[in-house]
Amino acid sequence: MRLETRHWIFAGLFLLIGVTLVSGIKLDLPVSPDTQRMYDLIEKLPDGSVLLVSFDHEASSLPEIQPIARALLRHGFEHKLRLVGLALMAEGTAIGYRLMCETAEEFDAEYGTDYVFLGFRPQYIAAILSMGESIKATFPEDYLGRPYDSLALMRPLGNYSDVAGVLSIADGSFTTHWMEYGGRYKLKVLAGVTAAMVTTYDPYLASGQMQAMVSGLRGAAEYETLIDRIGGGARGMLAQTSAHLYVILLVILGNVSYFLKRRRAN
Amino acid sequence: MDRKIAVVICFAFGLVMFAQYFSAHPLARSVNQTIADYWQIIFAFALIVGVVGFLNNNFQQVRKGQDRPFRLLSLAGFVIMPVLAMIWGIKTGTPFLWVFENVQVPMQSTVFALLAFFVASASYRGFRARSVPAAILLSAALIILVSRSFATGPLSDWLPGVAEWIRNNPSMAARRAILIGIGLGSLTTSLRVILGIERTWLGGGK
Amino acid sequence: MDIGTAVAGLLTLAILTFLYRDNPIYKMAESLLIGVSIGYVLVITWSSTLMSLLFTPLLTDGRVWLIVPLLFGLMMFGRFHKRTLFLSRFPIGVMIGSGAGIAIPVMLEQRTLKQMTATVMPLVTESGWPDLSALVVLLGVLTTLCYFYFSREHKGAFGIAARIGTWFLMIFFGTTFGYMVMSRMSTFIGRMEFLLTDFFQLTG
Numbered sequence: 001m002r003l004e005t006r007h008w009i010f011a012g013l014f015l016l017i018g019v020t021l022v023s024g025i026k027l028d029l030p031v032s033p034d035t036q037r038m039y040d041l042i043e044k045l046p047d048g049s050v051l052l053v054s055f056d057h058e059a060s061s062l063p064e065i066q067p068i069a070r071a072l073l074r075h076g077f078e079h080k081l082r083l084v085g086l087a088l089m090a091e092g093t094a095i096g097y098r099l100m101c102e103t104a105e106e107f108d109a110e111y112g113t114d115y116v117f118l119g120f121r122p123q124y125i126a127a128i129l130s131m132g133e134s135i136k137a138t139f140p141e142d143y144l145g146r147p148y149d150s151l152a153l154m155r156p157l158g159n160y161s162d163v164a165g166v167l168s169i170a171d172g173s174f175t176t177h178w179m180e181y182g183g184r185y186k187l188k189v190l191a192g193v194t195a196a197m198v199t200t201y202d203p204y205l206a207s208g209q210m211q212a213m214v215s216g217l218r219g220a221a222e223y224e225t226l227i228d229r230i231g232g233g234a235r236g237m238l239a240q241t242s243a244h245l246y247v248i249l250l251v252i253l254g255n256v257s258y259f260l261k262r263r264r265a266n
Numbered sequence: 267m268d269r270k271i272a273v274v275i276c277f278a279f280g281l282v283m284f285a286q287y288f289s290a291h292p293l294a295r296s297v298n299q300t301i302a303d304y305w306q307i308i309f310a311f312a313l314i315v316g317v318v319g320f321l322n323n324n325f326q327q328v329r330k331g332q333d334r335p336f337r338l339l340s341l342a343g344f345v346i347m348p349v350l351a352m353i354w355g356i357k358t359g360t361p362f363l364w365v366f367e368n369v370q371v372p373m374q375s376t377v378f379a380l381l382a383f384f385v386a387s388a389s390y391r392g393f394r395a396r397s398v399p400a401a402i403l404l405s406a407a408l409i410i411l412v413s414r415s416f417a418t419g420p421l422s423d424w425l426p427g428v429a430e431w432i433r434n435n436p437s438m439a440a441r442r443a444i445l446i447g448i449g450l451g452s453l454t455t456s457l458r459v460i461l462g463i464e465r466t467w468l469g470g471g472k
Numbered sequence: 473m474d475i476g477t478a479v480a481g482l483l484t485l486a487i488l489t490f491l492y493r494d495n496p497i498y499k500m501a502e503s504l505l506i507g508v509s510i511g512y513v514l515v516i517t518w519s520s521t522l523m524s525l526l527f528t529p530l531l532t533d534g535r536v537w538l539i540v541p542l543l544f545g546l547m548m549f550g551r552f553h554k555r556t557l558f559l560s561r562f563p564i565g566v567m568i569g570s571g572a573g574i575a576i577p578v579m580l581e582q583r584t585l586k587q588m589t590a591t592v593m594p595l596v597t598e599s600g601w602p603d604l605s606a607l608v609v610l611l612g613v614l615t616t617l618c619y620f621y622f623s624r625e626h627k628g629a630f631g632i633a634a635r636i637g638t639w640f641l642m643i644f645f646g647t648t649f650g651y652m653v654m655s656r657m658s659t660f661i662g663r664m665e666f667l668l669t670d671f672f673q674l675t676g
Contacts, residue, residue, distance in 0.1 A: 010491050013386050017657075017664045022675055030422070033430070059371040059509075060378035063662015064655060090516045091374075091509075093357070094366050119520035123309035125571060130302035133295050137303065141524040144357060180582040181574070184287070196655035199648040202433060203442040206609075208588035209582070214468045216651070217658035218414060236661040243382070244415040248408060250390040255404075258394045259541035262391050272561035276569035281495025283573030303525065303559055304541040305570050310521045311545030317514045318507045318552070336503040343507025344514075364476060366512055372480035373505040375663060376487040379626040383491055383658035387655055393649075399642045411653060433647055435605045439612025440644035442587050443637075446613070447620050449583035456572035456579070467568050 009250065016246055020239040026230075027237045034205075035222040038190060038212035039075070047080040049164040050157060055087040055096030056124075056174035061194050062095060067220035067232035068192040069099055069169045075227045076167075077107040077114070082153055084163070085117040088127060088174055093120040097143055112151045119143035124177050132185040134264050160185040162240075164181070165211065167192065175201060179209045192219075273462045280460035320344070343369075406432060481671030484663060536544070612640040 031039075045051070055075070057065050076083050085100045087093040097117045104115050120141040121127035130138040135157050136148045148154050156162065163186030168175040175191045182189060188211050193201060195216030204210040214223055217240055220233030283301060286294040322345070328337045350362040357363070393402040413429030458464035486501035526545075530538040544566055550559030591613045597603045618630060619637030626634040668674045 005390070006383075007492070009387050009390055010383045013383060013660075014664075017661055018668065021661070021664055021668050024675060030426075032426070059366075059374040059582060061655075062371055062375045063379070063660075063665075064658040066662075090513045091370075093516050094363055094512075095371070098358050098363065098367070099497060119524070120516050121306055122313055122517060122521055123306045123567075125574065126302040126305035126309065129460065130299055130306070131572065133299040133302070137299055139524070140529060141522060144355075145519075145524065180578050183586075184578070184583040194653075194655045195651045196648075198651045199433065199437055199441055199644060202438040203445055203587055203590070203629065206434065206438055206442075207586050209586060216654050217652065217661065232662065232665070236658065236665060239661045239664070240654065240657055241415045242410045243661070244653065247386055247389045247653050247657075248411055248415075250386055251393050251408065254390040254392075255394055258396075268558035268561060272558075272565040275562055275565035276572070279566050279569030283570045284576055287574065287577040301570055304544065305567055306521065307526050307538075308544050308548065308567055310517050310525075311548045311563070312567075313513060313517045314522075315548045315551060317510055318549070320510050322552070331500075332551060336499055339500060339503040340507035343504045344511040345507075347511025347515050348518075351519065356515065356519060362515065364578060365508060368476040368480045369483060370508045370512060371504065372484045372663075372666070373487055373501055374509065376484045377502075377505070377661060379656075379660040379663045380487070380490060382656040383590055385656045389653070402639055402642040403646040403649070406643045407504035407653075408646075409647040410647050410650030414650075414654060431605070432643060435608045436612050436640050436643045437590075437647040438644075439609040440616045440637075440640040441611070442591060443613045443616030443620065443640075444644075446584055446587050446617065449579045449587070453579045453584070456575040459568060459572040460576075467627035469494055 007202070013243065013246060016242050017239045020242045021236070023238065025238050027037040027233055027241065029218070029221055029225065029237060031226060032219070034212070035214050035219050038072075039188065039223065039226045041212045042072075042075055042079060042081070045079065045081060045164050046173045048082060050082045050084060050153070050162065051076060051097070051164050052166040053083050053085045053100070054168045054170075054174075054178065055085065055092030055099075056089055056165055056168050056178075057092050057095075057194075058089055059091045059095065059170040061171035063232075064194050064217055065169060065171055065192070066095075066099065067217060067236075068214055068223070069096075070103060070225060070231055071220050071229070071233065072167060072169070072192050072214065073100065073103040074106070075223070076211075077103060077109050078227065081164075082113075083115040084135075084153065084157070086127075087113065087120045088124040088177075090120055090122070092169070093143070093236055102242065113153055116151050116153050117143045120233045124174060125181055128177055128181040132182065132187070134159055160187045164188065165190055169193075170197065172197070173200060175210070179204055183209060195219075269465075272468060273465065276467075277460055277462060284460070324333055327447075406437070473671070477670045481667060484671070499633060611636070616640050 053076070055069070073083065083100065085096050087096050100115055100117050104111070109115050119142060121138065127138060136154070140147070140148055142151060160182065166178055166182065167190045168178050169192045173193045175189065175193060178187065178189045187208065190211050191201060192215045193213060193215050194216070198213070198215045201210060201213055207214055214220070217233050217236050220231065221237050224231045224234045279301065282297060286298045321341075324337045324341050328334055328341070347362065347365065348362070350365060354360040354362060393404060395404050409425070409432060410429050413425040455464060459467070483501055486497050489495055490498040490508050526538055526542060529535040530542065544563040547559040547563050550556035591610055595602060595610065615633045615637035617635040617637070619641065624630060
């Protein structure tokens with residue numbers, strides 16, 4: 001068994017994350033302006049407002065995206081919003097459906113009146129355009145094949161003008177399509193995204209095309225603080241902070257060794 | 267001839283979708299709806315074509331004896347999902363969702379989690395201040411990381427503000443310029459496609 | 473521990489073995505993942521899209537005009553034979569044409585113009601003084617665009633602007649790298665939390 005430098009780096013990360021998670025120490029984090037903005041926006045929505053929740057992500061990013069989605073869904077149900085789930089990525093379908101059912105159960109929300117899960121549409125641009133004309137024509141049935149008109153929540157909904165906005169839970173660029181193709185219908189877009197996508201969406205947040213954004217495990221932890229429900233975000237914060245410091249240390253060590261080698265060569 | 271027909275179909279659908287954008291007339295809205303529905307149905311078939319391609323490829327490899335155990339495992343994994351869905355459905359608590367949640371999701375997210383290790387390794391081996399632009403890149407990354415690492419202490423008072431300013435101003439400006447560039451590029455490419463100047467989408471073959 | 477957790481834990485460990493090097497255990501897990509995920513896509517596409525959008529309305533509600541997308545969809549299968557390959561170009565033409573047609577006004581209005589407008593609004597604050605941050609954004613957008621303009625040689629004043637543009641780009645890449653590190657670490661923390669809490673039951 002031959003170990004190289006990278007194996008030691010991997011072992012260090014393993015050990016660090018393992019120890020910090022086992023320690024169970026929780027960090028109190030200040031809430032960032034982005035997260036506060038999302039919370040305030042949802043708080044301002046009147047009771048009974050309908051919010052589309054689009055699960056635009058794959059299973060691969062679930063450990064990061066699930067705490068964000070769960071915190072936002074909890075706030076939505078707690079605030080008596082009526083949530084209509086859908087997915088523009090196949091894997092988001094089963095994840096979104098289960099997550100909505102689980103969260104709804106915590107708040108005794110009833111399927112069909114308080115929330116509905118519509119299912120998956122494969123061509124995201126076509127789905128966004130089609131829903132802008134008619135949600136019913138886009139989803140004649142829900143995920144489990146129940147007709148649109150049999151669902152009390154859906155019956156009065158025609159198109160985007162009947163909803164408060166869409167909350168896109170995304171690990172890629174799908175939220176962009178909601179803003180750009182939904183922008184034609186004046187659709188308000190909120191987003192819960194992985195940290196890696198933050199800089200992609202910053203111009204949209206600045207231009208007002210995106211109303212609010214919660215990002216990453218840290219964003220989830222901040223949101224959990226705001227709604228006073230500890231979840232996966234808060235539990236992982238010490239590990240997250242330690243991992244950042246570990247990477248910073250590796251960058252410094254890498255640079256020190258680089259400059260030492262260069263000096264020796266000169 | 268068939269290529270010309272395909273280009274004409276592309277032009278016709280492109281023109282209609284372009285024109286309906288500027289109209290609020292019910293007919294235009296209905297056309298938008300109909301084309302979007304057709305588009306989704308055809309796209310769904312395209313996904314199924316991909317699935318058939320996967321099966322084709324795996325059967326061929328099995329026949330040739332290349333990676334046979336792994337290919338058979340892939341095929342078994344593929345077959346089990348539709349079978350479970352046909353027998354028990356796709357609701358919560360069904361075997362279909364059980365396999366999705368306990369087989370697919372853990373593996374897929376762990377494959378993605380491997381990237382954490384390679385990022386750490388790359389930070390040590392490749393992230394070096396060899397030049398002024400590289401030093402700028404490095405500094406921006408470190409400021410962002412440090413600002414998101416401390417809950418309390420002297421740094422937490424001012425560093426998050428600096429990091430937010432960097433993110434919302436110089437960093438956002440560069441991203442915005444990239445977005446504008448992509449926007450203009452997509453616009454011209456779309457025009458070339460509709461007008462039949464850009465035909466690479468027709469592919470090879472007769 | 474329930475059987476689901478045991479299966480998920482063992483498969484997670486199988487994938488993690490790749491960190492040492494590529495090996496048969498990892499390959500087995502990877503092959504299974506590929507098969508299961510494609511099977512999943514087939515089921516979801518069939519049950520949640522084709523049934524509700526095509527077959528139920530066509531066969532039960534009698535919406536006969538849905539034969540048109542059905543025929544276009546079936547033409548896609550022409551790809552599997554040289555003689556019928558040409559058929560697949562027609563549905564691809566529908567998708568490419570529709571996408572390109574709608575992209576022109578959307579890219580112009582929702583992306584280019586809105587982002588340009590946001591760059592210059594407002595440059596001067598209510599107090600009458602210029603907004604320094606807004607000026608930085610304007611400088612960043614213009615110089616980065618200069619960098620991406622390759623039809624003119626990057627020298628003289630234009631070259632200086634392009635060089636400043638690269639600095640802005642470096643700040644963007646650095647910021648993105650910082651957030652990307654957070655993202656990747658979060659995913660790994662999530663998997664470790666599962667292993668330690670649910671699989672090994674080391675934490676509560």
